[in-house]
Structures are given as structure tokens and as C-alpha cells.
Amino acid sequence: MSAPIRVTDRWLERDGRPWFPVTGEIHYGRVPRERWSEVLGHARAGGLDSVASYVFWQAHEPAPGDFRWDGNLDLRAFVELAGAHGLEVVVRIGPWSHAEARYGGFPDWLVQRDLALRTDDPGYLALVRRLYGEIAAQLRGLLHADGGPVVGVQVENELYDDPGHLATLRRVAEEAGIYVPVWTATGWGGARLPENLLDVYSGYADGFWAESDDGWPDWAAQHFRYSTVRDDLGVGADVRAALADDGTVEGTGDAGTAPARPATPFATCELGGGMHVAYHRRPLVTPRDVAALALATIGSGSVWQGYYVYAGGTQRTGPHWTEQESQATGYPNDVPTLSYDFGAPVGEHGQIRAHHHLLRRQHLWLAADGAALATMPATVGGGSADPDELRWAVRSDGRRGYVFATTYQPAHSPLPAQRDVQLTVELDDGPVTVPSRPVDLPAGVSVVWPVRYPLTEALVLRSATAALLTRLEEGGPDGTPLVVLTATDGVPVELVLEGEVPVAGPVAAGTLDGGTVVTLTTAPGPGTTVDLPGVRLLVLDEASADQVYRFELGGRPRLLLSDVPLSVSPDARHLVAQTERPDVRIACWRPAQGWVSRTGAAPRAGRHRLAVDPAPHAPAPPAPRRGGPAHRLAAPTDFSGAARVRLDVPADLLDAPPGDRVLLRVAWSGDVGRAVVGDPLADGTVIGDHFWHGRDWDVDLTPWRDEVARDGLTLELLPWRRATGVRVDPAVRDVPDGARIRSVDVVHVARVGLAVPPPSDDEQETR
Known part of the structure; x- marks a missing residue:
């Protein structure tokens, strides 16, 4: 029997x-089944303890009564595999999902019926009851009460005005046999929810759903400030308005006054793991944007970090070619027909990006001290829109806590440095001032400083200007704990200990107010350790902290350093390195020895440059057009006048052993690109598309290598035309009109299995 889970009014x-909890969205139906394990392994390696996924009705019931649960639609197999990786699951059962899917995930046959969709219309509920019954059958034996990984269910999505219908959906799901401890519904946009659903929230650094002539939206800016306001009125507002006008999809239930909701914990399900692009507006959200927003949400009181999306995917294809949101189906936006990369920590084709590492630092901290942090309410001290005001907050239970401060906003709206920063935290037994002397916070940083953190039962870290990363209870000498801290670049490390404490290591020590003040005499890094009574501190620089992994291997926790992405096989017997370089080097922490290096080889990994015309000419690009309910710029569908770049990819570059991947990486500028196998003017197959927005364009050649070798590959490129009015980020918009190619590379991404390091003599003695 699984340990009971319940929702209190605060956590x-x-x-x-x-x-x-830390949850990441991964759409099993948008990821090839043979890559599920790889993607789930990276999610676990990134510090997630759970994943969420939509169940797209249109994919599972393409014709009335004809349900499909095969291939990468096998929900049961996905949930079982997530459990094998140590991940729990939140199933978002709809019926309406949105998720940039055609009709929000509704099948075409449903939309064509004369039913009041997303309401308690009896005809609609009969079809929902059938769907939920099928989902329940897939999840039988996998629910939390049965010892399975499914701990939560979300009903509907972005339904604002019909709490009665949301309550009905939960009842129908339970009648079908779906019983879970956590039931949720999206709460943003001023949604009215019944009391038996937990409201969950969102936060994005930018949004493709804003207008092309809008600057950085206020609703995005608020997420880089500490605030007790959970709601975001911007997310989904354009679709809400469009579908309400259409009248066929938006709920139109009871518009009376909703009952007062009880206090609920601040939970999120859609912190932007990146951002999708639409034709008219193409945000460029950076890894540091994602990490800063996530940390600001914790500082604002979150007790559940949920990312949308954590791993990108590819839009499904069906009888209408692709099943993406488009103006052709009544939506305001045209999005790419295939790519749903989202700029996520794990990309559409398994690319591991910098925010996978930046977020892992936060997740390791939450794994180490999240149980305490969850009980700490947030107090916002400085959180205004004034860029000159220090933005800070405190989370504390009265005995101890954390100080948050930030000078970070995205590069197109930066904040200045803050001089002479010093904050005083009022605790039950008196104030703590951190740091003991004011420090300057550089521009573009976010810090979390522990206050009265218990290093051991007898030793308390009164304050520190370094963040808690993780701890190993037997990672220090003689089986003592190892506590790992991360310094912030440009901020000197100060550690203040309660009482007079002997200290050894590259430090200078003094006394202050009955405590011991410790400063480093060497730079933070993998070799910077401080020995205290009963505990060792390891103080890392930020670049090293980005390389830290913590895994359960060989029956014990292991701390690893790696400059290539790592994951663990589901049986926890093997490390797996993913690399675009031929050499792999990792280091394993040994209590008595420090870091011990290991190496591996991936001789086929690497990049191979192809020769191309850097300025291909598009003889007749289509005229701009507008469409949809918001009259926004529409994606071109006519590629007859595009520039065509024929690529000759040597057959040996396409060869890859199982598990490896061959990507085509295009660094370019333009408007829209398509990768076509075969003759693009005849029966060619589009295998990838891209709305240019500043990031490189990756196309996975692995599933198409035989066809590429036989029929060739062509890039169809439409040119950038500034006068069209498409919005791209200011950092990249200063490009000439036309299509420009900086480089085209064939990238071999290798997966290398590494043996689990055996325990050293000192580890064996302390087990």
C-alpha cells in the first residue's frame, strides 16, 4: 500500500x-515510443519526481467508438515506464486540453455534433463517460491506492465559468473507477472552481498568444517579481475570447456567484519550461529566463513546481495532416505544423538544454529541504515593478527560513545591480541579519540564502551568501554529512555559524555576535571544502553546480560531476551519458578522496559541416495574409516560390547504432523553413518545420535515414521580410531581409553506457 497523500490548506x-512535488509535462502521444525511456530518464535526472501528460481525445478516439491505445498512444505503458524510472504521474484527462492541439484535443466528429460541449449537456456527458471509462481501463492497477504511480488527475483545462461542470467531471471519472488523492483544475484567468478541485496556476516568461505589435507583456513581467498573487489573466485569454465568440467549444455554464473557496496551497502546473512560437509572434525565452521565473515562484510561496512543457515533442498527424492549433480551426494563432519543441529543457528530439541543468540545481535543493520549505509561508518585502527597488522575499516557519533576492529580468528589460544589500529576518527567537556586512548583487542574478539551516543536530548555519544545493548524509569523512553549497558569481561567500566553531580549510574565520564568521580565501569550485565539527561543506561555483547530478546507484546516493548530460537506466544499474563530443568525463564524489574521475568514449559523436549556399534566393515568396478570429498574421502554406537548398548527406553520416541520434542542425535566419525528403514539388514528405525565431533548427534524421540516403533532403526556406510585421525578439530581429544560412551540420548524438562506480573502501566501511 502506498503512503497516503493529502492536500492541506497550505501544502x-x-x-x-x-x-x-516537482512535475514536468511530457506528452507521450507527441514523443516516439522508442524514446520514452530516454526522455523519462532525463526528467528523473533533472530532479523531477513526477510527470504530467494530456490524454488527447482526438488521438485516442479518431472515429466514434474506435479507441486506440497502441504505439505511442499506449497510456498504460507510458505510466508503467514512468513508474519504473521512479516518477509518479498526473494524468490530464480533459476532455478539452488545448495544448496547441486541433480543436483543443477534441475529435473533429465531436465538434461537428450538435452538442453543448464543455457543459453538462447529457449527450456530451455520455461521450465523456465513455472516454473516461476507456482511460480508467488503461489505468487499472496503476492508481496510487493500488500501489501505482498515478497520484493526480486534472479535469478539463482553462474552463473559467462553470464550476458545476468541473465537479461533474470529477464525479464521472470516479464513477468510471479513477480514484486518486489529488484532483486539480486550472485556476488562472479568474476561474471559478468547485471546492473538490485544487486550483493550479501558471507563469510564463512571454507568450506567443500576445499581439505581434505588443512589447513584453505585463502579465509576463509579474512572474519575475515576488508576489502573493497567483493568478495570471494573460494565459489563454486570446483563445478564451475567440472560442467564446465561436460558441462551439467554450463552456457556457452557470454564471452565478461561485461559493467562497477555502484556502488552498499555491500549486503550479504550467511554469513555462520555455515557450512555443506562433507565426505572428515568436518569443525567444532563454534558459536563464526559465530558471529565474521558477525561482521567483518558489520565493512567492509555491509548494508545487509544475513545468509546461519539460520535454518537447512533435505534433501528431492524422486525416487532416497535422493536428495543431491553427486559424483554419477557429483559433487566433497559426503554430508550426510539426514542431512542438517549446524551447523546453529537453527538446523535441531529446536535446538537453542549459535550463535542464539550471533547474536541476533548484530541484536538488527541493529534494534536500523541500519538506521544510513547504511549511514556510512567503513574506514579500520588495516586489514592485520599480526597477530600482530591491526585489526580495522571505520564506520562514519562525525557526528558520530562506531569503530570496533577485536582480533578474529578461535581457530585453534588464534590471540594474543592487548596491549594499543586507536584509534582516525576524524569527521567533530574534532577528538574523544576512549578510553580516552589506554586499553588492550584480545585475542579472537570483539568490536564495539559508537562515538558521541545521547542518547537524549540534551545529547551525546562521546565514550564508551561498545557496543550498544538496546534502549526502554519509558524504563526509567518517560517515559524516556532506552539505553542498553554490556560490553566486560576483557575490563573496560568507558563512556565519552559531557559536564558536573550529574551522579547517581555505578560509578566514572571525567572531560576531556569539557566532563564527567564515569567508573563503580561495575561489569556490569542486575542490573547495570546509571542515566543521561533524560535517563537511563543499562550496561550488555556478558552472560546477550546473554539472552536479545526484543518483541512487548501487543501493546508495551518489554525487557526480559531468560536463555531458547523464541519466540512469530504469534498473539503476547503469549510467547513460548523452554527448555530441567523442570524449566523456565524469567524476564521482568519494568521502575520503573527493572527486574521482572516470572516462568514456563516443568515437562517432560530433558535428560534420555540409557545404551550402549561404544566401539562397526565394524567387516568389507568398504575399502576407491575415486570418482567424483575431485577424492575426497567418502562416504561409504556399512554398512553390521558396528558396530550395538541396543537401547531400553522405550515407555514412546517417548511420547510427540503436540509441544514438543523427540530427540536422541549421543555423539560419528567415521566415519559415521546411525539411522535405524527396522531391518537394512532387511527392516529397515534410519531416520538420520551423518558424525562425533565433534558435537553431534541429531536424531528426534518424527515423528517415534510409529515405534521406535514397531520395535526398531539401530545405525549403521562405525569406525574412521585416515589413511583414512578424515579431521576433529584439536580440535577433536586426537581420537583413531574405534567407541567410550560417551553417548546416550533421550532428551525431551518442548515448554511452557507463558502469556504476563501485563503492570505495571508505564507503564500504560506513555503510
Whole structure:
């Protein structure tokens, strides 16, 4: 029997203990089944303890009564595999999903019926009951009560005005046999929810759904400030307005006054793991944007970090070619026909991006101290829109806590440095001032400083100007704990300990107010350790902290350093390195020895440059046009006048052993690109598309290598025309009209299995 889970008015609990979940969205139906395990392995390696996924009705019931659960639609197999990776699952059962899917995930045959969709219309509910029954059959034996990984269910999505219908959906799901401890519904946009659903929230650094002539939206800016306001009125507002006008999809239930909701914990399900692009507006959200927003949300009181999306995917194809949101189906936006990369931590084709590492630092901290943090309410000290005001917050339970401060906003709206920063935290037994002397915070940083953190039962870290990363209870000498801290670049490290404490290591020590003040005499890094009574501190620089992984291997926790992405096989017996370089080097922490290096080889990994015309000419690009309910710029569908770049890819570059991947990486500028196998003017097959927005364009050649070798590959490129009015980020918009190619590379991404390092003598002695 699984440990009981319940939702209190302030946090979630597991087995009577506070629990701080970290969840990432991965759409099993948009990822090839043979790559599920790889993607779930990276999610676990990134510090997630759970994943969420939509169940797209249109994919599972393409014709009335004809349900499909095969291939990469096998929900049961996906949930079982997530459980094998140590991940729990939140199933978003709809019926309406949105998710940039055709009709929000509704099948065409449903939309064509004369039903009041997303309401308690009896005809509609009969079809929902059938769908939920099929989902329940897939999840039988996998629910939390049965010892399975499914701990939560979300009903509907972005339904604002019909709490009665949302309550009905939960009842129908339970009648079908779906019983879970956590039931949720999206709360943003001023949604009215019934009391038996937990409201969950969102936060994005930008949004493709804004207008092309809008600057950076205020609703995005608010997420880089500390605030007790959970709601975001911008997310989905354009679709809400469009579908309400259409009248066929938006709920139109009871518009009376909703009952007052009880206090609920601040939970999120859609913190932007990146951002999708539409034709008219193409945000360029950076890894640091994602990490800063996530950390600001924790500082604002979040007790559940949920990312949308954590791993990108590819839009499904069906009888209408692709099943993406488009103006042709009544939506305001045209999005790419295939790519749903989203700029996510794990990309559409398994690319591991910098925010996978930046977020892992936060997740390791939450794994180490999230149970305590969840009980700490947030107090916002400085959170205004004034760029000159220090933005800070405190989370504390009265005994100890964390100080948050930030000078970070995206590069197109930066904040200045803050001089002479010093904050005083009022605790039950008196104030703590951190740091003991004011410090300057550089521009573009976010810090979390622990206050009265218990290093051991007898030793307390009164304050520190370094963040808690993780701890190993037997990672120090003689089986003592190892506590790992991360310094912030440009901020000197100060550690203040309660009482007079002997200190050894590259430090200078003094006394202050009955405590011991420790400063480093060497730069933070993998070799910077400080020995205290009963505990060792390891103080890393930020670049090294980005390389830290913590895995359960060989029956014990392991701390690893790696400059290539790592994951663990589901049986926890093997490390797996993913690399575009031929050499792999990792280091494993040994309590008595420090870091011990290991190497591996991936001789086929690397990049191979192809020769191309850097300025291909498009003889007759189509005229701009507008469409949809918001009259926004529409994606071109006529590629007859595009520039065509024929690529000759040597057959040996396409060869890859199982598990490896061959990507085509195009660094370019333009408007819209398509990769076509075969003759693009005849029966060619589009295998990838891209709305240019500043990031490189990756196309996975692995599933198409035989066809590419036989029929060739052509890039169809439409030129950039500034006068069209498409919005791209200011950082990249200063490009000439036309199509420009900087480089085209064939990238071999290798997956290398590494043996689990055996325990050293000192580890064996302390087990």
C-alpha cells in the first residue's frame, strides 16, 4: 500500500510529512515510443519526481467508438515506464486540453455534433463517460491506492465559468473507477472552481498568444517579481475570447456567484519550461529566463513546481495532416505544423538544454529541504515593478527560513545591480541579519540564502551568501554529512555559524555576535571544502553546480560531476551519458578522496559541416495574409516560390547504432523553413518545420535515414521580410531581409553506457 497523500490548506502531505512535488509535462502521444525511456530518464535526472501528460481525445478516439491505445498512444505503458524510472504521474484527462492541439484535443466528429460541449449537456456527458471509462481501463492497477504511480488527475483545462461542470467531471471519472488523492483544475484567468478541485496556476516568461505589435507583456513581467498573487489573466485569454465568440467549444455554464473557496496551497502546473512560437509572434525565452521565473515562484510561496512543457515533442498527424492549433480551426494563432519543441529543457528530439541543468540545481535543493520549505509561508518585502527597488522575499516557519533576492529580468528589460544589500529576518527567537556586512548583487542574478539551516543536530548555519544545493548524509569523512553549497558569481561567500566553531580549510574565520564568521580565501569550485565539527561543506561555483547530478546507484546516493548530460537506466544499474563530443568525463564524489574521475568514449559523436549556399534566393515568396478570429498574421502554406537548398548527406553520416541520434542542425535566419525528403514539388514528405525565431533548427534524421540516403533532403526556406510585421525578439530581429544560412551540420548524438562506480573502501566501511 502506498503512503497516503493529502492536500492541506497550505501544502501537500505524503505519509503525514510535507511534500514538495516537482512535475514536468511530457506528452507521450507527441514523443516516439522508442524514446520514452530516454526522455523519462532525463526528467528523473533533472530532479523531477513526477510527470504530467494530456490524454488527447482526438488521438485516442479518431472515429466514434474506435479507441486506440497502441504505439505511442499506449497510456498504460507510458505510466508503467514512468513508474519504473521512479516518477509518479498526473494524468490530464480533459476532455478539452488545448495544448496547441486541433480543436483543443477534441475529435473533429465531436465538434461537428450538435452538442453543448464543455457543459453538462447529457449527450456530451455520455461521450465523456465513455472516454473516461476507456482511460480508467488503461489505468487499472496503476492508481496510487493500488500501489501505482498515478497520484493526480486534472479535469478539463482553462474552463473559467462553470464550476458545476468541473465537479461533474470529477464525479464521472470516479464513477468510471479513477480514484486518486489529488484532483486539480486550472485556476488562472479568474476561474471559478468547485471546492473538490485544487486550483493550479501558471507563469510564463512571454507568450506567443500576445499581439505581434505588443512589447513584453505585463502579465509576463509579474512572474519575475515576488508576489502573493497567483493568478495570471494573460494565459489563454486570446483563445478564451475567440472560442467564446465561436460558441462551439467554450463552456457556457452557470454564471452565478461561485461559493467562497477555502484556502488552498499555491500549486503550479504550467511554469513555462520555455515557450512555443506562433507565426505572428515568436518569443525567444532563454534558459536563464526559465530558471529565474521558477525561482521567483518558489520565493512567492509555491509548494508545487509544475513545468509546461519539460520535454518537447512533435505534433501528431492524422486525416487532416497535422493536428495543431491553427486559424483554419477557429483559433487566433497559426503554430508550426510539426514542431512542438517549446524551447523546453529537453527538446523535441531529446536535446538537453542549459535550463535542464539550471533547474536541476533548484530541484536538488527541493529534494534536500523541500519538506521544510513547504511549511514556510512567503513574506514579500520588495516586489514592485520599480526597477530600482530591491526585489526580495522571505520564506520562514519562525525557526528558520530562506531569503530570496533577485536582480533578474529578461535581457530585453534588464534590471540594474543592487548596491549594499543586507536584509534582516525576524524569527521567533530574534532577528538574523544576512549578510553580516552589506554586499553588492550584480545585475542579472537570483539568490536564495539559508537562515538558521541545521547542518547537524549540534551545529547551525546562521546565514550564508551561498545557496543550498544538496546534502549526502554519509558524504563526509567518517560517515559524516556532506552539505553542498553554490556560490553566486560576483557575490563573496560568507558563512556565519552559531557559536564558536573550529574551522579547517581555505578560509578566514572571525567572531560576531556569539557566532563564527567564515569567508573563503580561495575561489569556490569542486575542490573547495570546509571542515566543521561533524560535517563537511563543499562550496561550488555556478558552472560546477550546473554539472552536479545526484543518483541512487548501487543501493546508495551518489554525487557526480559531468560536463555531458547523464541519466540512469530504469534498473539503476547503469549510467547513460548523452554527448555530441567523442570524449566523456565524469567524476564521482568519494568521502575520503573527493572527486574521482572516470572516462568514456563516443568515437562517432560530433558535428560534420555540409557545404551550402549561404544566401539562397526565394524567387516568389507568398504575399502576407491575415486570418482567424483575431485577424492575426497567418502562416504561409504556399512554398512553390521558396528558396530550395538541396543537401547531400553522405550515407555514412546517417548511420547510427540503436540509441544514438543523427540530427540536422541549421543555423539560419528567415521566415519559415521546411525539411522535405524527396522531391518537394512532387511527392516529397515534410519531416520538420520551423518558424525562425533565433534558435537553431534541429531536424531528426534518424527515423528517415534510409529515405534521406535514397531520395535526398531539401530545405525549403521562405525569406525574412521585416515589413511583414512578424515579431521576433529584439536580440535577433536586426537581420537583413531574405534567407541567410550560417551553417548546416550533421550532428551525431551518442548515448554511452557507463558502469556504476563501485563503492570505495571508505564507503564500504560506513555503510
